[in-house]
Amino acid sequence: MAPDPTTLHGGSLLIAWQLTNKRVLIVGGGDVASGRLESALVADANVTLVAPAPLHLLTQELVDLLPDRITWHDREFQDSDLLVDPAEQKYVSMVFTAIDSFPESQRIARLCNDLRIPVNAADIPALCDFYFGSQVRSGPLQVLVSTNGKSPKLANLIRKRIESVIPPETAEAIENVGKLRERIKERAPGVGGQVSKKRMRWMVDLCGKWSMEDLACLDDETMGALVDGGWEKGIVPAPTDVMGEKALQSNGHALNGSAKGEPERRHAGVTPVVAAFVAGALLSGLTVLSRLRR
Amino acid sequence: MAPDPTTLHGGSLLIAWQLTNKRVLIVGGGDVASGRLESALVADANVTLVAPAPLHLLTQELVDLLPDRITWHDREFQDSDLLVDPAEQKYVSMVFTAIDSFPESQRIARLCNDLRIPVNAADIPALCDFYFGSQVRSGPLQVLVSTNGKSPKLANLIRKRIESVIPPETAEAIENVGKLRERIKERAPGVGGQVSKKRMRWMVDLCGKWSMEDLACLDDETMGALVDGGWEKGIVPAPTDVMGEKALQSNGHALNGSAKGEPERRHAGVTPVVAAFVAGALLSGLTVLSRLRR
Numbered sequence: 302m303a304p305d306p307t308t309l310h311g312g313s314l315l316i317a318w319q320l321t322n323k324r325v326l327i328v329g330g331g332d333v334a335s336g337r338l339e340s341a342l343v344a345d346a347n348v349t350l351v352a353p354a355p356l357h358l359l360t361q362e363l364v365d366l367l368p369d370r371i372t373w374h375d376r377e378f379q380d381s382d383l384l385v386d387p388a389e390q391k392y393v394s395m396v397f398t399a400i401d402s403f404p405e406s407q408r409i410a411r412l413c414n415d416l417r418i419p420v421n422a423a424d425i426p427a428l429c430d431f432y433f434g435s436q437v438r439s440g441p442l443q444v445l446v447s448t449n450g451k452s453p454k455l456a457n458l459i460r461k462r463i464e465s466v467i468p469p470e471t472a473e474a475i476e477n478v479g480k481l482r483e484r485i486k487e488r489a490p491g492v493g494g495q496v497s498k499k500r501m502r503w504m505v506d507l508c509g510k511w512s513m514e515d516l517a518c519l520d521d522e523t524m525g526a527l528v529d530g531g532w533e534k535g536i537v538p539a540p541t542d543v544m545g546e547k548a549l550q551s552n553g554h555a556l557n558g559s560a561k562g563e564p565e566r567r568h569a570g571v572t573p574v575v576a577a578f579v580a581g582a583l584l585s586g587l588t589v590l591s592r593l594r595r
Numbered sequence: 596m597a598p599d600p601t602t603l604h605g606g607s608l609l610i611a612w613q614l615t616n617k618r619v620l621i622v623g624g625g626d627v628a629s630g631r632l633e634s635a636l637v638a639d640a641n642v643t644l645v646a647p648a649p650l651h652l653l654t655q656e657l658v659d660l661l662p663d664r665i666t667w668h669d670r671e672f673q674d675s676d677l678l679v680d681p682a683e684q685k686y687v688s689m690v691f692t693a694i695d696s697f698p699e700s701q702r703i704a705r706l707c708n709d710l711r712i713p714v715n716a717a718d719i720p721a722l723c724d725f726y727f728g729s730q731v732r733s734g735p736l737q738v739l740v741s742t743n744g745k746s747p748k749l750a751n752l753i754r755k756r757i758e759s760v761i762p763p764e765t766a767e768a769i770e771n772v773g774k775l776r777e778r779i780k781e782r783a784p785g786v787g788g789q790v791s792k793k794r795m796r797w798m799v800d801l802c803g804k805w806s807m808e809d810l811a812c813l814d815d816e817t818m819g820a821l822v823d824g825g826w827e828k829g830i831v832p833a834p835t836d837v838m839g840e841k842a843l844q845s846n847g848h849a850l851n852g853s854a855k856g857e858p859e860r861r862h863a864g865v866t867p868v869v870a871a872f873v874a875g876a877l878l879s880g881l882t883v884l885s886r887l888r889r
Contacts (some may be wrong), residue, residue: 302658303656304653304656304660306660306661307733308637309637309734310637311637311639312637312732312735312737313611313612313613313638314611314612314613314614314634314689315609315728315730315737315738315739316609316612316725316726316739317725317726317728317739317741317743318609318724318725318728319607319608319723319724319725320607320608342603343602343604343605343608344607345606357865363598363603366598366600367603417711418713419713429613431611431613432610432613433609433611434611436609438606439750441605441743442738442740442741442742442743442753442805443606443740444609444738444740444741444757445610445611445738445739445741446736446737446739447738447739447771447783448736448738449735449737449772449775450768451769451770451772451773452769452772452798452802453801455769455802456801459761459765462760462761467722467753467756471749471753474749475742475745475846476745478658478745478746478749479746481858482745482746492718500753505748508749508752509752513636513749567767
């Protein structure tokens with residue numbers, strides 16, 4: 302398909318930034334800072350928090366809860382806070398400012414810009430390397446909704462709509478698929494080439510054939526059965542072949558429109574129709590009978 | 596609500612990175628590189644592309660289409676490509692590598708790490724500052740789905756589900772709300788404080804009260820009417836008050852569960868139930884009557 306130049310502008314680069322074992326500096330201890338703190342912790346960062354007491358309630362709770370991951374300095378920002386290791390001139394990996402002083406926030410953001418430290422300065426979009434948006438989190442699943450600054454409220458409404466169509470078993474299904482990938486990598490190790498392609502194809506087939514709730518039902522034992530009876534034979538068995546009754550107990554929230562998920566959704570619509578038919582039949586029958594007996 | 600420590604790990608930091616007027620270096624000219632090139636262009640970046648000919652078809656089309664935004668060097672990567680302006684020691688803002696040579700990709704990524712240039716090296720997650728995920732784009736709306744590396748296939752299925760619940764008029768609605776915000780800012784300028792809060796509250800009320808398709812129907816004239824008859828009076832009028840007939844033509848795709856969208860959805864489920872009740876009643880009544888008459 303030829304590229305459409307009209308769509309090639311006006312957006313942002315949406316990315317999943319990695320912060321595991323990295324240090325994030327948060328300047329500020331209020332409401333906004335507490336949201337930033339949670340986001341950094343979710344991403345496995347270690348955090349240096351610089352803000353004079355008192356902290357926002359949630360921030361204080363997080364500081365008390367995770368003293369190993371959060372270092373709190375009860376004072377105003379100092380330029381040296383940007384350094385993790387002054388001897389090696391090693392800087393923090395990322396900075397969030399959320400303070401009331403516009404000039405100080407601007408000054409910190411400019412310092413970061415000069416040092417190429419990624420920075421988000423609350424309320425100063427022009428100096429931000431990146432923005433946050435509305436977010437959904439469900440275990441390993443994360444979704445970011447951005448309207449590119451045009452309407453935070455609509456972003457929030459869209460986020461709610463997205464949340465409502467992600468079935469609760471999705472998180473478990475993703476975790477299980479992750480575990481299964483690791484088990485198959487143990488059986489058939491190697492990066493790149495044919496084995497890598499074969500693994501990918503089998504995983505894609507599995508995720509296409511099994512519903513979310515079937516994937517969510519996998520446990521250690523059934524995962525083993527799936528590897529032995531499926532992967533080793535180069536086939537993707539049906540959920541019932543691997544899990545028996547367990548596969549039938551799932552509740553029809555299939556996200557992937559599998560052969561199993563669809564009829565159950567239809568079923569959900571059929572039940573009230575049948576019930577109404579029976580109710581109508583009973584009521585009418587009884588009415589006719591009672592009238593005839595009078 | 597007290598923070599739940601079990602959720603405070605295992606994720607990424609999902610962000611909307613800003614690349615307007617910044618330079619991105621892409622090393623590689625194949626299939627993966629062409630996807631990266633599109634993402635960079637969408638985010639308004641200028642791109643330096645380093646790859647010996649022949650380029651992937653889409654990449655070549657983009658290079659031909661946007662010569663002002665893409666500078667192509669028909670050769671292998673050189674370390675000096677990381678510099679935008681050697682005199683000022685000014686570096687590119689971001690680097691994507693997508694080449695077959697693992698050692699060279701690794702070497703480039705390490706150079707970037709040392710210089711604190713954000714980098715994504717395809718297939719070398721350990722050296723990446725960030726990952727891409729499955730993405731939805733519809734005008735100003737962008738959605739990123741990440742399973743944190745556990746299942747790209749499930750991420751893709753979830754993306755499709757999300758696409759299917761975003762009504763087509765959403766992009767237009769977001770654009771219009773963005774324009775409306777600007778118009779109100781012209782009427783009542785100022786950053787922070789009471790006026791800023793008042794603007795935000797009014798926009799939130801509007802987005803809560805009006806459906807997506809009503810917002811999508813706004814044009815210059817009706818936007819003026821909404822500012823004069825709504826904002827100036829401190830009220831949010833109904834869509835029909837501002838747009839008359841136009842507001843009634845919309846088709847019930849409300850994303851924000853407005854009074855208009857909901858009854859239509861409920862109606863769709865109620866009709867077969869009522870029909871079944873009547874059918875049941877008729878059938879039962881006729882059966883009883885026919886038996887009694889025999």
